[in-house]
Amino acid sequence: MTGSNETNPNYPIYQGILSKGWIAGRKVDNTDSQYRFFRDNVFLLFALVGAHCAIRRLVGVFVDVTRTSFDLVFGLFFLFVIHGFNCFKILFHVSVEFLLGRLSSKNRRLSIAFMWIYGVSTLFINDKYRLIKYGDIFGPLSFMDSFKGIVARWDVFFNFTLLRMLSFNLDYVSRKTALTENLEIAPQGQKAKVSNESDGISEKAVPQPPSEEEEIAECLVNERRRLDTPFPISDYSFANYLSYLFYAPLFIGGPIVTFNDYLFQSRHTLPSIQLKLTVVYGLRLIFCILFMEFILHYIYVVAVSKAHAWQGDTPFQISMIGLFNLNIIWLKLLIPWRLFRFWALCDGIDPTENMIRCVDNNYSALQFWRAWHRSYNKWIIRYIYIPLGGSHNRILASLAVFSFVAIWHDIELRLLIWGWLIVLFLLPEIIATKLISPYKDKPWYRFVCGIGAVANIWMMILANLYGFCLGEDGLKQLLDSMFTTLDGFGFFILACICLGIAVQVMFELRESELRRGINLKC
Template identity: 75%
Template sequence: MVMVIEKIYQFFSLETLDTRLAAPRDLKKKQKIIQSATPSRWGTLEFKFYFLVFATVIPLMFRAAMSASNETNPNYYIYQGILSDGWIAGRKVDNSDSQYRFFRDNAFLLFALVAAHCCIRRTVGAVYKTSRISFDLIFGIIFLFAIHGFSCFKILFHVTVEFFLGRLSGKSRKLSITLMWVYGISTLFLNDRYRLVKYGDILSCLSFMDSFKGIVSRWDVFFNFTLLRMLSFNLDYVNRKYGDETGVEITPQNIERKAKVSNEAESIPLSDTHQGETYISWTQEEEIQEALLNDRKRMDARFPLSDYSYANYFSYLFYAPLFIGGPIITFNDYLFQSRHTLPSINFKRVALYGALLLFYILLMEFILHFIYVVAVSKAHAWHGDTPFQISMVGLFNLNIIWLKLLIPWRLFRFWALCDGIDAPENMLRLVDNNYSALQFWRAWHRSYNKWIIRYIYIPLGGSHNRILASLAVFSFVAVWHDIELRLLIWGWLIVFLLLPEIIATRLFSPYKDKPWYRFVCGIGAVANIWMMMLANLYGFCLGDDGLKELLGGMFTTRKGFGFFIVACFCLSVGVQVMFELRETERRRGVNVKC
């Protein structure tokens, strides 16, 4: 039984998701993490009690969600028409979420595309000896036209302007970065305002281009991910051209001089000669091996300037597996992996990741066939439900939102893995396995988070200028998601809500060795969870009416307040288990800080 539990735990472990999340290769760093972990509490009386609580409460949560949304609920007639015919046990399926419905209805075609792309690449590579980057360029352009039709020329216009902005600023690094950021963010506003402008309105002879809009007509939605890649390419180019953060210009002469003093990988480019420029070679086996196992080394690699070409730019921007929704991989990392296959690309790991993907697809199908909470939310059909039932409608909605994002992201990453590119994993934690707002943002859409840290947070001062950097980060996040004042205010509120956690962490961190410390942290974590849940329930699930009914039921009736007290107790139990799960990871030398 113990071995079975260990196998299940290993199947869902962070290391299985992404080798970047494994313990450090440096034994000293790994040992330091292990020593920072507390002794295991899993076998204590306290945690045996927690297991009993879990065994009791979780089935009740499922029961409440089902009773609030199934045929037995008096409100069923309100949302019955939203449901579709299913394939499990003759039940209806809640296919009412438009975003996931697009994926679900086209899942077979997407998997067929994955297989076709991988087969075509191998065939073309074997017959014509075409390089990976050349294939990505040709296939990417064809894929772009198939997805967005003639709207692809609007995307090509933006990416071309952005490409040349980085090369029109002479020797000024700051001017290059300013121009690229200003135009990059401006594209979001331009697309929001002018995306519906027709070619025929510009020139009547171009009206034929309005007839074919591709498989996905909303090109502007996916363009947001293209923008991240545009900025990544150009910022990597500028950093390579004008030097490191100290402003030292990187020239062949400087590289040669530095190479004589130090053999650090960051100082040396990846090829001996390129278009007449002579470089000190970075092809030593030990340096290549280090970059193969360290994504930071790959992101900071010093490629020849001629590698930052228009053709390589297009190959990266329109790389088919990651084009639609990511995960985001930096240009430097993409270019390195295009020339060197990482050790993580092997049949066992890719097959295991594919099995994880299949598990979550089937889990989503089970939930949509037996718990119709999305339809309930759309119809606002919770009249007469208890606070417990309404809260479960919201909570299971949050889990469905998590799954509907996780499944496409993992499919695209699985596609890239099959194709030989290892992009960062986007979703590290189950949405229910979060107690810290700061850590939640590190684990949710992780590749986007890493992109923001690299290109916004650190350049603005990072932890030395946390408030300003955080304001800039969440302002960009809000505008990037949608051009709405509501989202911009949401971004600023997030920064405001992070302050209590930051302050409390600093106040209590000196007492972390005290036996009561984790229980005080647990109280703060419960408050954090309530804030995160209520904010997300309002924004994505229940809306204004549902949240008012939930809060009114909890704080204006004796039964509702009793539910609130019990819920706080159950959350505190869950928080202690979350703490121990992270301590278990530290005992293996894994510390992802989320």
């Protein structure tokens, strides 16, 4: 607070960009554009949740319609309301990607290559041509430029649509390949069975596939199993494709569910869909929103970062500006994701919880990314990391992953450098883990891991401060003040001690979870 409030000499620099608040007559830091959109429309979004759920139930009473059919009609209407006539730009990309997926019947690898190339290219195309007008393309279409919907920046939400486009097509290609291979193997299997019978081998030795009831029961409780649900190839239709892409509760920002998971949950209700659990989840969401309001009314670190107003601040104050920026980034993402997940839960769909650990409860860069935007992490692992070799090709796969992550977030060199820095910072942890893992039973093992974890935390903080908070200028000033002044170096030593203590608490929290049978692997 001393680094961002009225008592700080830099306060006049950013005072003008603060907004009028509603708590104790204080101003509010509403300078973050992402959260400002959510904050200014939060009541509208809650009203939309209620309206969508009510309309679905009313339609179900009077019309015999499937969930996916309702999602298709409501989704297209929702798309037009949100983006106006810009929805046709999205539909163009969507249609092209669908057609590229159909090339798999001729050449699977070529189809996958084209899907990825075009998918990534849409990010660059949208960045450069998003403002192009229909009237410039064809004069009589100029009337379409007059209505841009509630959100004119259609390209921002498109990034999540891209993930669903690729998920549908890659799931389709995977299913089609599996069916093709089964058709090729089946005749050989039949011959082998006859030969075995002639040799007197019992048919009981041949494993029987699970029944449909067993398959459904397994998928209800096993998310991984739902990802590979063996749907008929006819279910991968253009109508189901659009229903999935424009499913209203998850359209704006996720959490991301794969097509297979969405289609299964559209036909079968998971055991986790319970009124009591949904109500408790909604109350927790409201608490998070109010907590965020309290922070924004009393801690103006986002405005400080926007104005670069840290001249003369101590290393401790600058580090707190950066640390609380990271906490606000975590919270500003957690809240919308929880609202959209709450919306989906009310509608009978259970997506992944995106933030399963507090941002401050992390000591491993590898594990951090499993807990931060978890549904995106799962998507990345399924469609990029594993196809590129996974742990057998960790460096190259990680480089590809974080390059895609950086480009997906925004077309900026700064974010691409951030992605490469993350990969660079992963190397020490990967190498150190391999070297020290044989000594797990030694009494000093936990404390050596603690030292490595402190180094890890510093690297993660610096990478994220550069990419999302302080930028180059602020990071340079923090490092200069820490290592060129006596007070700064003293702060660095004390901070390392505090982090070391915190790491031991984090270790014990995870041990406590394991004793209760919980293994989140993060």
